[in-house]
Amino acid sequence: MRRGRRPRWMIKIALERMEILLQRAEEEFALHPERSHRYVEMARKIATKYNLKMPSSWRGRFCRNCNKFLKPGSNCQLRLKDSMVNIKCMECGEIMRKPYMKEKKAKRRSKIESRTFQEGTDA
Ligand SMILES: [Zn+2]
Numbered sequence: 001m002r003r004g005r006r007p008r009w010m011i012k013i014a015l016e017r018m019e020i021l022l023q024r025a026e027e028e029f030a031l032h033p034e035r036s037h038r039y040v041e042m043a044r045k046i047a048t049k050y051n052l053k054m055p056s057s058w059r060g061r062f063c064r065n066c067n068k069f070l071k072p073g074s075n076c077q078l079r080l081k082d083s084m085v086n087i088k089c090m091e092c093g094e095i096m097r098k099p100y101m102k103e104k105k106a107k108r109r110s111k112i113e114s115r116t117f118q119e120g121t122d123a
Pocket residue numbers: 063064065066067068089090091092093094
């Protein structure tokens with residue numbers, strides 16, 4: 001098969017399929033973790049085939065080393081360090097880092113919101 005750029009519609013379908021697989025992985029994890037790992041593998045295969053990145057919303061939800069689906073408190077550990085989250089895969093021991101600025105920003109926003117709310121009720 002010819003290598004190189006794929007048509008846009010094909011990439012769109014590939015992204016959708018990856019999203020579905022990862023959602024399934026999340027749903028199935030409680031009962032069938034081995035299925036979740038399989039879904040991650042399938043999603044990663046699609047990513048490689050179409051030269052795509054895994055959806056950013058799922059970053060840190062699977063191990064880049066052993067491709068296992070990761071569920072905090074179940075088979076991975078989260079540690080906050082500075083503005084990074086260290087994610088340790090309990091399956092193979094791999095440690096991944098990801099910035100948690102998004103979460104931080106959201107927290108700051110909710111703090112500001114609750115403060116303005118309190119000021120309003122106090123008066
Ligand atoms: Zn791992």
